[in-house]
Amino acid sequence: MTAEQPSIEAAATPVGTVAALWRYPISSTAGEALDEAELVETGIAGDRQYALVDPEIRQTASPERYRRWYPAPLVSSRWSEGGRLEVSADGVDWRDPLQESGRELLARHFGFPVEVRAYGRDRSTDAVPRYVRAPLHVLTTASLRALERLLPGSSVAVSRFRPNILLDTPGNDDAIEQSWMGRLITVAGVTLRVARPCGRCSFTTLRQDGVPYDRDILRELLRTYERQFGVLCDVVRPGRIRVGDEALIAQPGGGKP
């Protein structure tokens, strides 16, 4: 414990448990569910390190802008046990996207040449980030349940919202995480600071595995939540967390919320 990190746990209030963990090694693709995750300053280790790029026009995949990228979330990405980046379009045939066989798979999937590039600043060789964001995305089951009640005819799948951490929060406290702005979340010794709401775009409407295209999702997020759904967090104290861990919330400085 340091002066900057007071006894948070002693003054914190339980809010729920970690229901699921995800990372998305390649942005815009479907990610991988994890039983446990290493949280580092930049978020979950290995999360959003790469992007899909059309090398001919140097366009980073942006399904929220261009229809040609709509198939992106139908591709899955993961880190193999050996630490190799892999992609698949069917969940069976996994290939290294940095090799020719992986590029072939992606070209067949999209219908045009696609490369996987690491994020960086050199437009000639890197993928340029589409936006700057806080590193970790947290969503609650209370928010998902609230949206389900608003959209009984829609599939309100968590995959539409691409959180890193889904917190199972009991009750019907609609969008409870929006009331946590500036507060600290602690999970198994890891501390997160809730930085800002997650502003939503049309990615939430896209077809994914088992989830249809649905414009009503974003329309409802606009109507009810001004597009803010889930929160983005900074990692204050890194460490490992697991599915099932208890989450606590506290005011910065150790006060009760």
Added chain:
Amino acid sequence: MSASARLFALPDLGDLAPGEVRRIDDTPLGPVALVNVDGELHATSDLCPHARAPLSEGFVEGHWLVCPTHFAEFDVRSGEARNAPPRCRPLVIHRLVRDGDRYCLEIPDK
């Protein structure tokens, strides 16, 4: 049309159906979105005033052109924005002139 305004002939749009939008690149006014509303053609900037998303990648509902990214809606007749992010400006509207079988963009005086 003012006396000195120029016209820019648009390519043949014969297959642009009602409810559809199409992007025209490389006009003197930048990329332009052409929208067919019940058989009537409208021209706007193709760049969303909020974050410059290409509106021709969005969709049309009545006389509203919907941005593909945040679903901001723009009246293609007036440029009025609704359900748009805060501080979003109106959409730039261009004038169209019929020239025989072709449509032309009116390029205003500077």
